[in-house]
Amino acid sequence: MSSLPLAGASRPPRALPYASRFSIVVCFLIALIDGYDTLMLSFVAPLISREWGMPPGAFGKVFAVSFAGAVVGALTVGAAADRFGRRRLLLASILVAGGFILLSATSASPEQLMLWRFLSGIGLGGAIPTISALAAEHAHPDQRSATVSRMFLGFPIGAVAGGAITAALMQSVGWRGIFIGGGTLALALLPLVFAISESGRTSTTAADASPAHARRPLAELVAEGRGPGTVLIATAAFMILLVSYFLLSWTPSVLAMNGMSPQRSALAGVMLNVGGVAGAFAMSFVVARRSPFGPVALCLALGAALVPFFGFHIVGSEVAAFCLVFAIGLLVIGGQMNIPALCVHYYPASVRATGVGLSMSVGRIGSIVGPLVGGLLVGAKLPWGQLFLLAAIPAFIAAAALGWIAYRKPRG
Template sequence: MRITLVCFAVMMIDGFDTLMLSFVAPLLAKSLHIDHAALGRVFGGGFVGTVFGGLIFGPVADRFGRRPMLLVALVVTGVFTLACAFAQSAASLAALRFIGGLGLGGAIPAVAAITAESSTAQRRSSLVILMFIGFPLGAVVGGAITAAVMMRFGWPFVFLMGGGFALAVLVPVLLVIPSAPAAGGREPRNPSVFGTVVGDVLADGRLVPALAFWFGTLACMILSGFLVSFMPMILNFNGIAPDRAALGAVVLNLGGITGALLLSAVVGRVGPFGPVAISFACGAGLVFALGRVIGAGNAAFGMLFAVGACLVGGQLTIPAIASRLFPTRVRAAGIGWTMAIGRIGSIVGPTVGGILLAQKLPLDTLFAIASLFALCGSLGIGLVARRRPRDRSDPDDQHAPSSAIPLPHLEAGHGKH
């Protein structure tokens, strides 16, 4: 449990550092005389950095160990977030956010793999979900802290605070997390970092389920990126005051935390695949309905909470699903690539949403289109459940068809599956 708590703290810092630019953007733009286009490039630099961080750090963590790469990711995040406090231009800030983003994206596969491998098979999915709740919680808590201090101390102090937190967590990581993952010695490590890693990740029958999983992840993250970015604006356009409309994204994320907590209790009993596919399917129906009540005041906020519980809550289980789909020897790579694909969806979502809003589509039509992305997510996760390789060490697979074949018959006739 101590290991899970340390990883939870890392995810809180990751969530805060990822979104801190959103918190201070108005002050920063005014102080550095940054226009909207330049500010967009600053945001983009950080997001692109997190994509590359997940792609690169995951395979390296499989090769050289989870803890060393987590320490490197935290140092990179801390140092370059601190440096942002001294940036004098949009270009320098974008470059610093890109490099810092490498660490932000690289920390996630390491902590997800560490949490999965320090737990029993029965508790693995639940603990990974609970650990990952630290990300939105860090954003919520960090936003509250930022609101309390940024007007008094200025925007540079927020970057100093975020970088300091990232460096401070190095101490519990060194003291609590073991130098090797609990299950790391049971499977051979990759002979090279990148040479055969693609083949290893997709080997042993994982090609179809991995592609389905990544497709579902991308679809749902596109939808989430759209909702989080534009919901306050859409609510405001439909007669809700700006201060209340701004709560739309908060309600969505609070619903996500609640949904993830509920899902963690369910997946501890039956595994994550079926419940998450159902959650996304329910989310599709709720998004469709949201387009018809968006101007109904409090009813819209209640629906937003439910959408967040199904969609954002389901998305918070993605690292848990990845930790179940990919075995120990490629687990960090599989999680890292999954999260990188999710980050791409978070970038694409606002872009696609902006294009659709510019077409001035009726809201019921817009949300009907949006609901299709949630449906695609449900279909992707459902296909993973049907096509993933079965693991006899996994309690949820004990009654699967492939596990029902008597062991002597397997050894005599089939050797290896």
């Protein structure tokens, strides 16, 4: 594998054709809907639990089932998209997601809601690797990682903006109205998805002239010496989503346990997401000029170093705590949002959706494990310094895995 050219050696890329820009915007909107749907459920959970008389904590099964659906969708739909065509699989994913989000509004029991959420999770989970591959196809060859990183910003933006909209409307329209709105928004994207093209045809290099569809997508992930890298990327995805969702789930609670008001501690969770958006956006300019593995590994390593530092300084100035939370979000959450860009850079065009799907499905498992492990550690009443020191370990492992790829990849 040849080394990357110097940043100043190439001319600035020409403006993308309108069709390519349109396709990337549609992919961004789908990521936004996925982020909105993820946070929407957490906002309406108290209303549903109250209506059905569910005990505290029982709604966790609904969250887990939604994530499980996303795991199945990311792996199966990602591979199918590389085999049978990305646009048609994306159309099917959005149709499934929107339809079952709408059906969630008709749920009469927790079991019914869990079924609809599992199926809608398959749809949205399958959309993410597909839009990552499509955005890469429509980007300039030397801007693929940066384009995918910026496109994927739709997820946290949708989570924050959608959460605010849901909080404002759920008392007036109820939780069923919220699901109807989410499903309608998803289905409204179908005409836009139908209008995009399968490929942007911006590739000019021989490496990007590979077949549009792979006959055996999963096998090709480990072909031509890509096996170790595939294992390392999957390991990094699992570890970084584990620590990310631990932080997102437990940072507000830990701050509240240490005397911060519930309103201020909830704001800490928002700061983590805001830092993540800022970090991913800043990182997109770095990965536009070089391989993303080294910069993302460094970002995660610095964030991992700050996590235990936060644990030893929970009790103290609120301003200092918020600055640390923002910095951790900038480095850890911001690094996590670059996982699709890593896969787009590492895998050939024919299996990009499969590569993203595998990493995201393994990462989703980490997002389920993280909060559960966090609950066990908090319940064990470990000192906060020790708790966050343990939480930093997965981030260091993720940084080491990606750093090893960055070190070995040029040697090909």
